[in-house]
Amino acid sequence: MRAPVTDLPLVLDGVALQAGATILLNDISLTIAPGVPTLIVGPNGSGKTSLLRLCMGLSAPTGGRITWGGRTDPAPTRRAFVFQRPVMLRRAASANVTYALAQAGMPRSQRPSRAAALLQRVGLADLAHRPARLLSGGEQQRLALARALARDPEILLLDEPTANLDPAATRAVEEIVMSAAQSGIKIVMASHDLGQVRRLAGEVIFLARGTLCERAATNDFLDRPSTQEARAFLRGDLVV
Amino acid sequence: MPDHLSALQLILAGDPALFAIVRLSLGVSLAAVALAAAIGMPIGALLALTRFPGRPALVVLLNAMMGLPPVVVGLALYLLLSRSGPLGAFGILFTPAAMVVAQTVLILPIIAALTRQTIEDLWAEYRDELNAMNVGPIGRMTTLLWDARFSLLTALLAGFGRAAAEVGAVMIVGGNIDGFTRTMTTTVALETSKGNLPLAMGLGAILIVLVLAINAAAWGTRVWSQRLTG
Numbered sequence A: 001m002r003a004p005v006t007d008l009p010l011v012l013d014g015v016a017l018q019a020g021a022t023i024l025l026n027d028i029s030l031t032i033a034p035g036v037p038t039l040i041v042g043p044n045g046s047g048k049t050s051l052l053r054l055c056m057g058l059s060a061p062t063g064g065r066i067t068w069g070g071r072t073d074p075a076p077t078r079r080a081f082v083f084q085r086p087v088m089l090r091r092a093a094s095a096n097v098t099y100a101l102a103q104a105g106m107p108r109s110q111r112p113s114r115a116a117a118l119l120q121r122v123g124l125a126d127l128a129h130r131p132a133r134l135l136s137g138g139e140q141q142r143l144a145l146a147r148a149l150a151r152d153p154e155i156l157l158l159d160e161p162t163a164n165l166d167p168a169a170t171r172a173v174e175e176i177v178m179s180a181a182q183s184g185i186k187i188v189m190a191s192h193d194l195g196q197v198r199r200l201a202g203e204v205i206f207l208a209r210g211t212l213c214e215r216a217a218t219n220d221f222l223d224r225p226s227t228q229e230a231r232a233f234l235r236g237d238l239v240v
Numbered sequence B: 001m002p003d004h005l006s007a008l009q010l011i012l013a014g015d016p017a018l019f020a021i022v023r024l025s026l027g028v029s030l031a032a033v034a035l036a037a038a039i040g041m042p043i044g045a046l047l048a049l050t051r052f053p054g055r056p057a058l059v060v061l062l063n064a065m066m067g068l069p070p071v072v073v074g075l076a077l078y079l080l081l082s083r084s085g086p087l088g089a090f091g092i093l094f095t096p097a098a099m100v101v102a103q104t105v106l107i108l109p110i111i112a113a114l115t116r117q118t119i120e121d122l123w124a125e126y127r128d129e130l131n132a133m134n135v136g137p138i139g140r141m142t143t144l145l146w147d148a149r150f151s152l153l154t155a156l157l158a159g160f161g162r163a164a165a166e167v168g169a170v171m172i173v174g175g176n177i178d179g180f181t182r183t184m185t186t187t188v189a190l191e192t193s194k195g196n197l198p199l200a201m202g203l204g205a206i207l208i209v210l211v212l213a214i215n216a217a218a219w220g221t222r223v224w225s226q227r228l229t230g
Ligand SMILES: Nc1ncnc2c1ncn2[C@@H]1O[C@H](COP(=O)(O)OP(=O)(O)OP(=O)(O)O)[C@@H](O)[C@H]1O
Pocket: A019, A022, A024, A042, A043, A044, A045, A046, A047, A048, A049, A050, A051, A192
């Protein structure tokens, strides 16, 4: 199932995104290569979701260029996405995972055992046969992770996957993300939770009002933010 | 059929003429549902998943056609199928085949429109996830049809209900010929006008039970599917 193509590096070159007269993202250039987890940080409405969707190829930029491993074709091959509110297919939990495996091109005979292993990995082995839409929010988020990992991604994009979860569920999701990172998957994750940034991030990309303000190693960002906007955000002030 | 028999007696006695009528009615309506589903579901799914100029007009037209007056459909088909009409060569006017065609035309818009709505709503919900899983156009269509199967079954039942209860179209293109194209609804209309109320009431009762059963089935499907798929 391993495609010969690669999606890395992911390169954004002068990317802009506009909806009508509203500018959502403004002249963003950045390269995402294998390495430590990257957290996209910024206040509400700063453009984190918009940026992640562009990186996934779910929406097209209105300006600039995005390439994945040098290709401009936006069809996701070796990347996966976990949405802030994942949508479960109207099937059992395990069927949601086998569906993703099938879409990633895994032969039918290998799917059940791989799905079982993935459910085990996210701690949902006991709920394999439960209809996915009846799972709790935290369980759905973990199932979404299993489904994303089923794609055998090189790069995993996550949009505030813990925003609606309690501390225990948040910890469970973070552990899965960390183990994915340790297994060599490049993590790009949006968050506005500074505790989470501290726990997970290798580096931080800070967005404010659709502009990439800074990109720095986590400690540098937290201790010595170089822009006014980042300092205000870290102080807990609103950046409007 | 002797006039003094009561409706209940007819049913309980398993009156052969009465049951032949019920059988024909059900056969014609089931055939019409099958045909309308085979044509209408793909049309509805395509309409839900494609964008082209004139699509909104087509959607509005389809929705409007859900309320086609049966007698008008009957009249149009009568003109098409009569000996001198463009489709007269088939020679199916005043046969059960013509009644199947009429009911298919009547319920095709219902099934296509409900399928379009169902698939479009589900697509709005699934779009991002399916795109993120790199699902192609064929996989998209089969996934949506499969995951919407219980709602689509409800659409089929709605179509069946309309077909079975309809009288105008089958009356015109079937001709209400005794023992050949006489259905429950046309018999009720005829026997009532003749004053043979017991037979009319017996068939009316069977029709009502059928409609109730269909709605119970639709409701049961919904409850069951919710338990099954959330
Ligand atoms: N289609 C659209 N048309 C107009 N404005 C939009 C559209 N989509 C998003 N926006 C706006 O663009 C800005 C960025 O939105 P985005 O969802 O990327 O922010 P975010 O950083 O993910 O916010 P949050 O932390 O609340 O999730 C917001 O102000 C939003 O209202």
